[in-house]
Structure formats: structure tokens, C-alpha cells
Amino acid sequence: MQQEEWDAPGRGSETAPLADVLAFLEASVENLCQVGWSDQDADALVEAVGRTEIVVRRLEAAGARATAELAALHRRKGRSSGGVAALLAENLGLSRGAVHGRIEAGGRQATPAGRAVAVGEITAEHERVIAKAVSGLPGSIGGAAATRFAEGLTEFARTVAPAELRAEAARRVSALCPGRGKDREDHQERQRSARLGAVRRDGTSTLTMTLTPRGRALVERALCDFGGPGGAVAGEPGSDQRTPEQRAHDALVHQWALGSTVDPARPKGIATIVVRVTPEQLEHPDALVETDSGTQLSVRQAVSMAGTLPWFVSLLRDGLEELHRIDVDSHPERRLASAIQRLVLYAAHGGCTFPGCSAPARRSQFHHVKEWSRGGPTTVGNGTLGCPVHHAFVGDGPSAWTTRADPAAPGRCTWVPPGVDRLTDV
Structure with a gap:
């Protein structure tokens, strides 16, 4: 390949016309789309996936910055923020919410998370989670403290998925603002809902729910116990042809059926939840703890669950499990653990x-x-x-x-x- 074919516009100089940069980008993407992926070995594909992911992240950040600058130009001409979003949404074929998100993300690129997403270290979703967490801090936590909080979450985000980051952000906000725990629970309780739709012509119905952490923990445990292949449905191994969604439906129906019967001969018991709580956490009812499936709930919610149904709440005493009255290792010769x-x-x-x-x-x-x-x-x-x-x-x-x-x-x-x-x- 000749050297002049290698050189991108602006390489070797400080700036280049935007049109030239975009033309080079489009040509590079066109070349990438022509690659014969099936001809590549595993190592080359792994490298390609990693490098293209970083490029996609950086392109998304660049697009957000450009959208924010364009929105600023429109506002300087007297247009409202809503009018700008509506105009751009129509021109780009996007929803107004998506455009608003890009404008806001483009304006946050000077933050620790904004800088990280601009170089491809984290995704735009990571950045949104961090921005939401920072905006939720009380006014008394500002300046250097808020920056350190954002830097810590950004560092954590480099190695985890957005869902894990969201949970960690909630933990850190809860630790900084323990007084908000009760408000958080009250909000969760206000949001809970279940609506059973009308019976449709084919006899099916829809069920729409907004779950509290306790409700989600119950659903997750039911799906774990009864939602796998063969779960809650008798049959030969390998004969379960249900889709994951159908298995989830059958698991919940099976759970509800178990909850409404007192038949001692039923083959599987009601799903249980295990919550790990330390004595220190018991001192703070608003502190967040996790179930054994990773769902977060407050200590108050965990204790209330233990008091109303036969949950197993494991309490640590000085780091040691208080099970000394039980011979937990009574059958060391068995291969499967109890x-x-x-x-x-x-x-x-x-x-x-x-x-x-x-x-x-x-x-x-x-x-x-x-x-x-x-x-x-x-x-x-x-x-x-x-x-x-x-x-x-x-x-x-x-x-x-x-x-x-x-x-x-x-x-x-x-x-x-x-x-x-x-x-x-x-």
C-alpha cells in the first residue's frame, strides 16, 4: 500500500477540513464493510471486535458532541431547547428523547465519564448511568467531592457492564446519603403495580407489572428454580422445546400454584430467597443488601421478608456463620454439596x-x-x-x-x- 493511501486527512498537521475528515471516515467504513470476516482466524476476529467496539464508542461520543454544538447554534438563534430537539429529531429520523440524550451527553464530555467515553474506554450507557448518579447527589456534596465520586464510578465502569455499574452507583449514593433510603423505599412502593388485561379472543391475557426489589427477588428466584429446561414440567431430558419466555411463564404459574396449595406431596417447595446481612448493616435499616441472585433491597425490606415468610436470612457474627449447632459436613463422602x-x-x-x-x-x-x-x-x-x-x-x-x-x-x-x-x- 502506498504511503499516500495510508495518510488520513490532517495526519501530520493540526487540523483538517471537516468535510475531508468525514470523507475519509466514510471511505474507511466502506472498506471495513467489504472485509471477508469468514476468512479471518479467531485471533484476528477477537482483535477486530475489540477495536471496532472502541471506534463505535468514540464515534458515538463525537456524534453527541456535534449534536450538542448544533443545538447550541440553534439556541443562539432564538430557538427553544424543545424546538431544537424536535427539529433535529425530524431531520435525523430519531425520537426527541434520543436527541435530547445526545445533546446532554455532548455537553458532559468534560466530566471524568465524558472523557472516558470519548476515548472509547466506557460506553455511552455507562456515562449516562454515572451522570444520573452524580445528579442525584445532594447539594452539600459538590465540587471536588462530586468529582471524586464520578472518577471512582468511571474507574469501576471500565471493567463491568452497565447493569453492574448501576447497582454499584446505587450502593455508593446510598452510602453517601443514608437518609435517602426511606425515601427510596417509599418511591418503590408508590411505583409498584400489576394490571391484568382483558381476556383476548384466543383466551390469553396480558399481565403488566412494575416490581419492587422484593417482588423482583421473588420472580428471579422462581425463574431460577423452575424456569430452566425441564423446570416445572415433567418430561424426558432434552425434550423441552419451550422458548425461554414460555419457560418463564410456566415457572411463575407453577410458583403461584404452589403458593395456593397445602398439598404436602407436592414435588417442589415454594422458592426461597437468601439474603446476606451483617450485624453492622442491621444497625442501618436503609442500607442496601443483596439476595443470592444479586437483586438489591434494603435491610428493612429483607427483615420484613424474613418475618412474614420462611425466608433464610443469613446473619454473620464476627465474620463466622452461626451454624455450629448443625453438622454441615456430615457427609464428606458425597460428591454433591448440601x-x-x-x-x-x-x-x-x-x-x-x-x-x-x-x-x-x-x-x-x-x-x-x-x-x-x-x-x-x-x-x-x-x-x-x-x-x-x-x-x-x-x-x-x-x-x-x-x-x-x-x-x-x-x-x-x-x-x-x-x-x-x-x-x-x-
Whole structure:
């Protein structure tokens, strides 16, 4: 390729005409669209996906900045903000809400999150979550404190999905503003709703709901217990042809049926929720805690659930689970861990113990630190939690991970990557 074909407009100079830059961008995108992706190997595709994702993020940020500047020009000509959004929405074929979002995002590019999205380190959705969290801080938290808050969330956002960032932002805002917890719960209670639609011609109906955290926790647990292939429906393994949405419907109907019967012979009990609460958190009813599926709710809500239905609320005492009256390791010779062993590990660790993983306990599996195949017992001391992805990392091959007990942290283990001294029976 000749050098002049490589050089982008403005390369080697400070600026270039906008039209030339856009023409070069369009030509580059056209070339990218002509690439034969099926001819590439896995490494090239991985690199391409990562690089194009960064480019897409930067382009979205550049588009937001351009939209904000265009809106500012219109406002200087006397048009209202609503009129500007309506005009741009019509010209671009977008909703007014989408245009407003771009204008606002373009005006926030001097913030820590705005700078991060402009260089492709986080997505526009991450930036919106952070902006909303910062705007929710009380007026007493401003200036340098608000900037540090935004910087902390931006750093956290670099390695997590927007949903995890949203939950972390809520935790941090709650920690900074504990007095708002009751207002938050009151708002949740005001928003709760359920509307059963009329029966349609085919006999079906719609159910529309806005769930409180407690309601969501119940639904998530029901879907976990009964919403998988074969869940709540008897049949041969592999014969479940239902869609995920149909399985979710059947799981909820099964849950409701169980709740309305007292038949002692029913094959599956009512779904339960496990909530991890420390004594320190009990001192602050508005503090946020998590269920074993990762749903956030306040300590007050968790305690109220424990008091009205047979929930298992696990209380830690000085970091140790108060189950000494129960022989949790009564059957170390069995391969599968008991429910009480899983509860102890959840109380101790909260979820997957692989470094950096945030998978909750409900989506984690019991893992033998010393492999069962090598004589490792099924005990709490030889157990840890691992999500399906990281649990599958462990094996005997050259590219497999191993685990070993961590003497510095009883009850925890060290995940050893391939190429490091491997676990032995010594």
C-alpha cells in the first residue's frame, strides 16, 4: 500500500477540513464493510471486535458532541431547547428523547465519564448511568467531592457492564446519603403495580407489572428454580422445546400454584430467597443488601421478608456463620454439596471467588478446592463458590486452572492460572 493511501486527512498537521475528515471516515467504513470476516482466524476476529467496539464508542461520543454544538447554534438563534430537539429529531429520523440524550451527553464530555467515553474506554450507557448518579447527589456534596465520586464510578465502569455499574452507583449514593433510603423505599412502593388485561379472543391475557426489589427477588428466584429446561414440567431430558419466555411463564404459574396449595406431596417447595446481612448493616435499616441472585433491597425490606415468610436470612457474627449447632459436613463422602453447605459458603463469600468475578451465589456452583477425583472431601473447608464459566476453568489439561487452600484466609482459596506451580496431593 502506498504511503499516500495510508495518510488520513490532517495526519501530520493540526487540523483538517471537516468535510475531508468525514470523507475519509466514510471511505474507511466502506472498506471495513467489504472485509471477508469468514476468512479471518479467531485471533484476528477477537482483535477486530475489540477495536471496532472502541471506534463505535468514540464515534458515538463525537456524534453527541456535534449534536450538542448544533443545538447550541440553534439556541443562539432564538430557538427553544424543545424546538431544537424536535427539529433535529425530524431531520435525523430519531425520537426527541434520543436527541435530547445526545445533546446532554455532548455537553458532559468534560466530566471524568465524558472523557472516558470519548476515548472509547466506557460506553455511552455507562456515562449516562454515572451522570444520573452524580445528579442525584445532594447539594452539600459538590465540587471536588462530586468529582471524586464520578472518577471512582468511571474507574469501576471500565471493567463491568452497565447493569453492574448501576447497582454499584446505587450502593455508593446510598452510602453517601443514608437518609435517602426511606425515601427510596417509599418511591418503590408508590411505583409498584400489576394490571391484568382483558381476556383476548384466543383466551390469553396480558399481565403488566412494575416490581419492587422484593417482588423482583421473588420472580428471579422462581425463574431460577423452575424456569430452566425441564423446570416445572415433567418430561424426558432434552425434550423441552419451550422458548425461554414460555419457560418463564410456566415457572411463575407453577410458583403461584404452589403458593395456593397445602398439598404436602407436592414435588417442589415454594422458592426461597437468601439474603446476606451483617450485624453492622442491621444497625442501618436503609442500607442496601443483596439476595443470592444479586437483586438489591434494603435491610428493612429483607427483615420484613424474613418475618412474614420462611425466608433464610443469613446473619454473620464476627465474620463466622452461626451454624455450629448443625453438622454441615456430615457427609464428606458425597460428591454433591448440601444446601446448607452452599448457604455457609454464600454467607462467607457472597458469590464466585474467582478474582474480579461478581457473579452472585445463585448463579455459582460448589467447587472442590482439592478435586473430588483426587480425594478432596465435600466439606465447607474444601469448598468454594465458582460461577459456571470460572468453574469450568479448572481441570487437568495444560491450559487449565487449579485451586488451592489459602492459609492466610481460612475458608477461601487461591485460583492458580496455567503455567504456575500446579496443585498436587502433597
